[in-house]
Each structure stands twice: as C-alpha cells, then as structure tokens.
Amino acid sequence: MAGDQKYAKSMIRGICSHYPDYALIVVDAKRGLNQVAIEHFKLAFAFNVPVIVVVTKIDLVDKDHLADVVEDIRKMIKDVGNKIKIIPKDEDSVVLCSRVVQEENICPIFLVSNKTRKGLDLL
Numbered sequence: 001m002a003g004d005q006k007y008a009k010s011m012i013r014g015i016c017s018h019y020p021d022y023a024l025i026v027v028d029a030k031r032g033l034n035q036v037a038i039e040h041f042k043l044a045f046a047f048n049v050p051v052i053v054v055v056t057k058i059d060l061v062d063k064d065h066l067a068d069v070v071e072d073i074r075k076m077i078k079d080v081g082n083k084i085k086i087i088p089k090d091e092d093s094v095v096l097c098s099r100v101v102q103e104e105n106i107c108p109i110f111l112v113s114n115k116t117r118k119g120l121d122l123l
Helices: 005-018 035-046 063-080 091-100
Strands: 023-028 051-056 084-086 106-111
Touching: 023 035, 035 051, 035 063, 051 063, 063 084, 063 106, 091 106
Parallel strands: 023 051, 051 106, 084 106
Antiparallel strands: none
C-alpha cells in the first residue's frame, strides 16, 4: 500500500481480505520513520502479518544518520511487536530470513542503495 494517510483504509482492507504473506515497509534513510509507516507496522503486527523493513537511499546519508534511523526502527519494532531485529549482512543470512520470516518471530531490516553496494558494513 502506498505510504500516505489517505490510503489507510486500503491498507486495512488489504490485510483483512487478502491474507498477505508479509508486509514490506519501505523507509527512506533521509527522512526516517514517519507516522504512516508506524501505523502500517501496527496494523501488520495486529493482524499477525510478518514484516520486512527495507531502508532505501542509504548512499545519501552519513553513517551516524543511518545508525539513528535503524535505531528508531528497532525501538519501534520492540514497542509495537517485540520481534527479533535482524540486519542480514551476507547472502546466506538473506536466504535464511526469506525462509523463516513467516514462521519465526523475526523482523529483518534490509539496507539498500540503488547506486552503490554500500551499506552492509555501515552498522
């Protein structure tokens, strides 16, 4: 669902009627978490839908700012769903996350850049 408040009803309808396998929450590294993303987290956790977080545009922020954004996400996950937070650092851990995200109590946080391979060594 689009990350705008006007689509909140669509988000609720989608979760209730389509039984999604997981929710993918995309967070812009420059902007960080916003209220809509937090509401989507809460809805997904309330309906017991596994959540995967993708932090994009990490090449546009410095290491300290990225660490702050990831820490905000970790705190929010703990407050909302008390899931285990994992930042996959290699291909094997990405594959493992994809296999267990629906069965285990985890919430993977992927750090991505569309321009560089930067990111895995930042945190």
